[in-house]
Amino acid sequence: MKRFTTLNSRSIPLPIENIDTDQIIPARFLKATIREGFGENLFRDWRFENDDHPKKDFVLNDPTYSGQILVAGRNFGCGSSREHAAWAILDYGFQAVVSSFFADIFKGNALNNGLLPVEISEYLLQKLFQTIKQDPRVLIQIDLEKQIIAIEGYQEKFDIHPYKKTCLINGYDDLDFLINLKDEIGRFEKDTSSFKPFTY
Amino acid sequence: MPKRFARKMRKTLFDKVWGAHVVKIIEGGTAVLYIDKHYIHEVTSPQAFAESEKRGLPILRPQQIVATADHNVPTQNQHLPIADPLSRKQVEALSENCQKHGITLYGLGHKYQGIVHVIGPELGLTLPGMTIVCGDSHTSTHGAFGAIAFGIGTSQVAMVMASQCLLQIKPKQMRIYVDGFLKKGVTPKDVILYIISKLGTDRGTGYFVEYAGPVFEQMSMEGRMTVCNMSIELGARGGIIAPDEITFRYVEGKNFAPKDADFEKAVTYWCGLKTDQDAHFDAEHRFDAVDIAPMITYGTNPGMGIKISEKIPTGESNDQGLLNKSLNYMGLKAGESLIGKPINHVFIGSCTNSRIEDLRLVAEVVKGRKKANQVRAMIVPGSQQVAQQAQKEGLDEILKIAGFELRQAGCSACIGMNEDKIPAGEYCVSTSNRNFEGRQGPGARTFLASPLVAAITAIEGKIVDIDKYLEETTILN
Ligand code: SF4
Numbered sequence: 001m002k003r004f005t006t007l008n009s010r011s012i013p014l015p016i017e018n019i020d021t022d023q024i025i026p027a028r029f030l031k032a033t034i035r036e037g038f039g040e041n042l043f044r045d046w047r048f049e050n051d052d053h054p055k056k057d058f059v060l061n062d063p064t065y066s067g068q069i070l071v072a073g074r075n076f077g078c079g080s081s082r083e084h085a086a087w088a089i090l091d092y093g094f095q096a097v098v099s100s101f102f103a104d105i106f107k108g109n110a111l112n113n114g115l116l117p118v119e120i121s122e123y124l125l126q127k128l129f130q131t132i133k134q135d136p137r138v139l140i141q142i143d144l145e146k147q148i149i150a151i152e153g154y155q156e157k158f159d160i161h162p163y164k165k166t167c168l169i170n171g172y173d174d175l176d177f178l179i180n181l182k183d184e185i186g187r188f189e190k191d192t193s194s195f196k197p198f199t200y
Numbered sequence: 201m202p203k204r205f206a207r208k209m210r211k212t213l214f215d216k217v218w219g220a221h222v223v224k225i226i227e228g229g230t231a232v233l234y235i236d237k238h239y240i241h242e243v244t245s246p247q248a249f250a251e252s253e254k255r256g257l258p259i260l261r262p263q264q265i266v267a268t269a270d271h272n273v274p275t276q277n278q279h280l281p282i283a284d285p286l287s288r289k290q291v292e293a294l295s296e297n298c299q300k301h302g303i304t305l306y307g308l309g310h311k312y313q314g315i316v317h318v319i320g321p322e323l324g325l326t327l328p329g330m331t332i333v334c335g336d337s338h339t340s341t342h343g344a345f346g347a348i349a350f351g352i353g354t355s356q357v358a359m360v361m362a363s364q365c366l367l368q369i370k371p372k373q374m375r376i377y378v379d380g381f382l383k384k385g386v387t388p389k390d391v392i393l394y395i396i397s398k399l400g401t402d403r404g405t406g407y408f409v410e411y412a413g414p415v416f417e418q419m420s421m422e423g424r425m426t427v428c429n430m431s432i433e434l435g436a437r438g439g440i441i442a443p444d445e446i447t448f449r450y451v452e453g454k455n456f457a458p459k460d461a462d463f464e465k466a467v468t469y470w471c472g473l474k475t476d477q478d479a480h481f482d483a484e485h486r487f488d489a490v491d492i493a494p495m496i497t498y499g500t501n502p503g504m505g506i507k508i509s510e511k512i513p514t515g516e517s518n519d520q521g522l523l524n525k526s527l528n529y530m531g532l533k534a535g536e537s538l539i540g541k542p543i544n545h546v547f548i549g550s551c552t553n554s555r556i557e558d559l560r561l562v563a564e565v566v567k568g569r570k571k572a573n574q575v576r577a578m579i580v581p582g583s584q585q586v587a588q589q590a591q592k593e594g595l596d597e598i599l600k601i602a603g604f605e606l607r608q609a610g611c612s613a614c615i616g617m618n619e620d621k622i623p624a625g626e627y628c629v630s631t632s633n634r635n636f637e638g639r640q641g642p643g644a645r646t647f648l649a650s651p652l653v654a655a656i657t658a659i660e661g662k663i664v665d666i667d668k669y670l671e672e673t674t675i676l677n
Contacts, residue, residue, distance in 0.1 A: 016522075016525070017522050018401060018501055018522065020634075022634070022636040022638060022639050023636065023637060023638075026638055026642070027271075027615045027617050027639070028616065030243050030271075030617065031243075031272065031284075031286035031287055031289070031290050031617070032246075032290075033246035033247065033250070033289065033293045034246075034247065034250065035247050045637065045642055050624070050642065074402075075402045075405075078401060078402065078501075079634060079636060080336075080337050081244070081336060081337035081351035081352065081353055082244065082353075083244070083247075083335075083353035083354040083355060086353070101402065101405070103402070103405060104406060104437055105351055105352070105353060105437070108352075108356070109353035109354075109355065112353060112355035112356065113355065161228055161230070162227060162228045163227045163230055173355065174355075174356075174359050174366070174367045175251075175255070175257075175355070175358060175359050175362060175363075178359055178362065178363035178365055178366075178367065179257060179362050181223070181224075181232060181365065182260075182363070184223055184224060184232075185223055185232075185234070185363060185364060188234055189364075192220065192234075
């Protein structure tokens with residue numbers, strides 16, 4: 001997994017609430033057997049017409065905005081558990097998603113892939129939308145170590161689980177951790193087999 | 201023990217199952233949670249197999265994994281090779297991976313093949329007290345048995361493959377209590393659509409939900425599965441219902457369920473899986489069955505639901521933008537009634553409503569009737585076994601005579617990954633669980649409802665007021 005420490009970047013605003021993973025990456029693009037290449041179809045049906053022409057009014061097609069931070073409305077990533085949503089966002093070039101609320105599974109998937117979900121207050125989120133609209137070149141700073149997000153002198157602390165934070169900063173994941181527990185897991189299986197009256 | 205401590209020890213059903221699966225607690229209170237059963241399917245597993253291989257990790261307990269092909273499969277001519285090359289490749293990759301690692305696969309053509317959340321329970325693979333995961337959000341379905349079951353991402357699929365464990369923060373707990381008796385025409389699907397319409401699609405985020413109260417106690421296992429299935433549409437990771445006589449009777453005799461003395465022993469253990477009186481919940485909600493009526497959604501998230509006889513709300517000022525965007529997509533207006541709306545597509549299927557009771561209900565409604573001319577009515581059984589049972593009971597003939605297309609098992613138009621899609625701009629009354637933009641095909645417009653509502657819509661060719669309809673016709677009498 002890629003390491004994440006700090007980020008100082010412009011951003012792309014998507015002030016829509018309840019963006020579900022079917023919008024992030026529609027199901028018909030989930031047929032690949034590798035992780036790469038999903039960025040091409042990120043927000044496919046919002047981004048392109050049926051004839052594959054870019055929709056002019058969609059923000060990813062608007063050259064005014066660019067950056068590695070996606071700023072989106074509350075309850076981002078709800079719906080299907082497809083990790084392809086996190087892969088698509090990363091593959092497109094984003095490193096962080098900022099919202100006032102994330103759906104559970106998406107948040108976990110993002111963290112497992114080195115995409116940082118930054119959960120901020122609704123107040124700051126609205127402020128970000130306004131500020132970015134007024135000046136699309138404005139920079140947002142994210143400092144994972146200090147758990148701070150800042151824009152134009154205003155800053156807010158964000159929460160992240162301490163274990164997940166360590167993982168991101170060091171670029172390792174749960175899998176690395178779990179495979180070292182083999183003996184303990186084996187022991188657990190032995191100990192519990194007696195109280196479970198059947199074999200699972 | 202002093203009284204004030206005694207209270208603290210009271211446990212919920214969830215606490216009990218969770219507690220029995222914690223291998224250890226690490227930094228920040230995170231649990232290493234042991235997983236009993238791991239279901240996999242073709243869409244969310246290939247990258248997990250690839251990751252394990254890349255890191256040189258063997259599959260720790262292949263015998264605890266069961267695979268099926270469901271999302272991508274055609275629902276017609278399943279004996280022929282899959283026409284879409286990408287789908288075919290994905291399904292083939294699943295077969296190869298399963299073969300290589302000694303994982304049981306109920307693939308295309310197998311008599312047990314079907315939607316993963318339909319086959320697990322019907323084969324007796326899903327049992328009370330288990331922890332169950334799958335790279336699919338509707339894994340919540342299996343909570344109907346008193347199991348902790350939840351959807352995971354592909355990275356986590358790789359973790360369970362390698363270690364049979366996951367790192368999990370214990371979720372908060374919510375209890376949803378529904379009192380009373382359901383009225384005629386009100387199905388489990390209406391109960392869950394009603395709850396979601398009242399609480400919204402993110403109220404459950406961070407929670408596991410226990411459904412309790414007379415309505416669930418009286419419900420069949422298949423009804424309970426329908427309810428737990430849509431816990432994720434409430435934002436919750438999963439739902440859970442205490443196992444009882446109804447559960448045990450359902451499980452008994454299923455292919456892989458424990459037998460004889462083992463079964464008796466299991467039941468003794470399962471009987472203890474109940475929430476203690478006065479156990480603590482972080483949130484509680486109460487509803488009354490008399491307030492629940494046949495439901496339908498009008499928008500583009502499952503929380504945008506109304507009683508079928510109600511008008512589309514005009515919305516509060518703060519969510520006007522979202523409502524307008526949704527209604528615009530759906531081609532509807534605030535304040536409008538859906539009664540009389542012409543419908544061209546009806547889809548009966550998905551892991552929410554594709555079990556034998558659903559098919560029986562539909563057959564009962566359409567028996568001796570015909571679908572409206574302009575309607576295309578697809579009915580897709582959740583599994584080969586459901587299809588076979590339907591045939592045994594003669595339901596297939598009833599459906600055929602009524603003009604329904606009875607297809608083969610798979611996810612089908614719930615997700616539109618195969619050919620079963622709803623054309624852009626057209627309306628579909630669907631028994632599935634998601635009405636997101638484009639879910640049933642680009643531009644498709646979905647109304648979520650129960651199998652009863654879907655069947656009646658197919659016959660009438662339009663949305664009707666179900667309560668009135670049941671009064672005026674002999675249906676369900
Ligand atoms: S039927 Fe639909 S919701 Fe259920 S597993 Fe298949 S695609 Fe997912």
